Amino acid sequence: MQIKYKEKDYTCSFEFVLDIVSGKWKGLVLWHLSKKTMRYNEIHKILGKITQKMLTQTLRDLEKHKLISRKVYPVIPPKVEYTITKNGQKLIPIFHQLSKWGDEMAEEYAEIKK
Amino acid sequence: MQIKYKEKDYTCSFEFVLDIVSGKWKGLVLWHLSKKTMRYNEIHKILGKITQKMLTQTLRDLEKHKLISRKVYPVIPPKVEYTITKNGQKLIPIFHQLSKWGDEMAEEYAEIKK
DNA sequence: CCGTATCCTATTAGATACTG
């Protein structure tokens, strides 16, 4: 199935999915948001080493693809909450499977640090 | 779970998985090899626009992570076959789920070309 | 047939400083 979205063309839906979740931080952010709604700084702290630029970019990407939603409270100081959407939530069980597969692979490699 | 493999560190197995399957071609090559064992040129033709450099690099990466195996026949002209491993095959059903999810997303976006 | 070896461009990510 050919997919066109936001000016980009994909030859199959799997390619489309990779574009949505690949990159250094997107999967991780989604994973954390699947547990609870979080504020910008909260995500920033839990990820530790991400720069503000990358975090903002990651959040915007996820929002663009409707995997998370952004709610701005008109208060001072600013308050912004990020929540996973239903579509985003549907990815999580699949992420768990991938993780499990990764664990099994790692055990076979026997170079694990627990 | 901390994973270290081939000089690289991963903070979780999901990150490890992304490293294994992300990139422009790896998922696609694995997908095709899940259907049948193929020769180098056969893969090259079916992918169409991949350069030899990228194809070789992709195959080496997949082999390094033991998702495919490489068999060289000592004949002239050379013959090399690539086969998906059991570990690689385990990924395929998960890929199908991701694909299905991508299709559903695409339908919601309603910018599809079938 | 199945690759390597260079060289080059494009994309992604990080560092740092600044702002409503």
Add this chain to the structure above:
DNA sequence: CAGTATCTAATAGGATACGG
């Protein structure tokens, strides 16, 4: 608090030529 704006570094990917 939640971001932008620049600048730079690192990595991924592509073009082309050549070799056993």
